[in-house]
Amino acid sequence: MTDEASTAGWDAIDTAFSELYGEQEPKHYGTAIPYALGGPDPLDGISAYKVEHPTPHWHFVTYGFSELYDKETNDPAHSGYGFELTFRLTRTEDETEPPAWALNLLQNMGRYVFNSGNVFRAGDYLDANGPICLGSDTLLTALSFMEDPDLEQLSTPNGTVDFIQMVGITGREMEMMQTWNTRGFLRACEAFMPKYVTDLMRNSYVDIPSVAQAVQRGIELEGSSTAFLFIQQLAWTPSRKRMLQKNVPAELQFGAKQAVLIGKILRSRIAKGAPLSLIGSGVNVTFEAGETPSFHEEENQVTVTVNAEAVNELAANLKPSEMTFEIPSLRGMLFRIVRTEITDQEGQVVETIG
Known part of the structure; x- marks a missing residue:
C-alpha cells in the first residue's frame, strides 16, 4: 500500500x-x-x-x-x-x-x-x-x-x-x-x-x-534597464585584408524591425555608462562606453566601444528600412539594416518592415 x-x-x-x-x-x-x-x-x-x-x-x-x-x-x-x-x-x-x-x-x-x-x-x-x-x-x-x-x-x-x-x-x-x-x-x-x-x-x-x-x-x-536584446537577424562579418586592394570593413547586420529600438536603448545605456549586448544566433555584440570608438572581435564575441558622438551618429542612421552605412567616428566598420518579415503561427508573412 x-x-x-x-x-x-x-x-x-x-x-x-x-x-x-x-x-x-x-x-x-x-x-x-x-x-x-x-x-x-x-x-x-x-x-x-x-x-x-x-x-x-x-x-x-x-x-x-x-x-x-x-x-x-x-x-x-x-x-x-x-x-x-x-x-x-x-x-x-x-x-x-x-x-x-x-x-x-x-x-x-x-x-x-x-x-x-x-x-x-x-x-x-x-x-x-x-x-x-x-x-x-x-x-x-x-x-x-x-x-x-x-x-x-x-x-x-x-x-x-x-x-x-x-x-x-x-x-x-x-x-x-x-x-x-x-x-x-x-x-x-x-x-x-x-x-x-x-x-x-x-x-x-x-x-x-x-x-x-x-x-x-x-x-x-x-537610463534603460535593458542590458540584453535578443536579435534574430543579428550577423557579423569580420574585416578582411586583400592583396593590393582596399581592406574590406567588418560588417554588423540587424533587422529593420529593431533598428530604431537599438538606437534608443543604446543612447539610454551609454549615457549612464552601461553596456548593451545584442544576442544573436552564433554571435554576441556588446556596445560599451569609452573615450575612443573602436571594435574588437574574438571568435563569436564582438565588443564595440562607443562614445556619445558615435552613439548619436549611429542612432541617427538606425531607421526601419534597408540600407548600408558607415559612421565617421568608427572607421573600418559597416552597418547593414536588412528587411524584416513578420510571420504568423502558420509561418505566413503578415508584415514586412524595410
Whole structure:
C-alpha cells in the first residue's frame, strides 16, 4: 500500500485565493491527460475568479509552474520554477465563462517555459508577434510581467512561489519598457489600468502626457534597464585584408524591425555608462562606453566601444528600412539594416518592415 501523493503546493494556491475571494467557487479548467504522458496542455489546471473591482474582470491563476504535489526538484528554496502566472482580463456583465483564448494563452506560456527553460520574472516582457488574442484587432501584441498586486509570495513545503501577473501591452509600450523599464512604465500607467487589468479594446498609453513625462524622467534619471536584446537577424562579418586592394570593413547586420529600438536603448545605456549586448544566433555584440570608438572581435564575441558622438551618429542612421552605412567616428566598420518579415503561427508573412 502506498501513501497518496501530497497536494500541498496546489492547496497553498487555493488558500491564497480563498483569502482573497472568500467562499467564491472559481471556474476551473483541468487537464485530462498529463503533459508528461503526451497530453497537449503543460499546466495541470487554470482557475478563473469573477472580480468586480476596480472594474469587472476575470482573475486567472495557473497550476503547474510550481510543484503542486510531492517535491521533485533538487532546489529546496523554490517550488518548481518558483512562480505561478496570474492574468486579469476585463469581463462584460453578461459573461458567465472566461474566454477560451485566455486559457489557451496561459497554456502557451506553459509550453514556452517547459520547452525553453526560460522563466518569467517581474519586469520581463515578451513580444507575441501579433495580437495576444488571435484573430482580434486588438493593439495588444506583447506581454509584460509584474508582481500580482494582491498576492504575496507563498511559502510551501516544496519551496517559495511568486505570483507573476501577465499584462497585455502594445508594441509601442513594449519599446518604452525596453527604453526605460517594465515596472516603471506599468506604475506610470496604473491610474489608467488599476490592478493591471488587460483590456483588449484599449488604446496605447504612450501618448498620455503624464505617462510620456514619467518615461522621459525615468530614462534621464535611470537610463534603460535593458542590458540584453535578443536579435534574430543579428550577423557579423569580420574585416578582411586583400592583396593590393582596399581592406574590406567588418560588417554588423540587424533587422529593420529593431533598428530604431537599438538606437534608443543604446543612447539610454551609454549615457549612464552601461553596456548593451545584442544576442544573436552564433554571435554576441556588446556596445560599451569609452573615450575612443573602436571594435574588437574574438571568435563569436564582438565588443564595440562607443562614445556619445558615435552613439548619436549611429542612432541617427538606425531607421526601419534597408540600407548600408558607415559612421565617421568608427572607421573600418559597416552597418547593414536588412528587411524584416513578420510571420504568423502558420509561418505566413503578415508584415514586412524595410
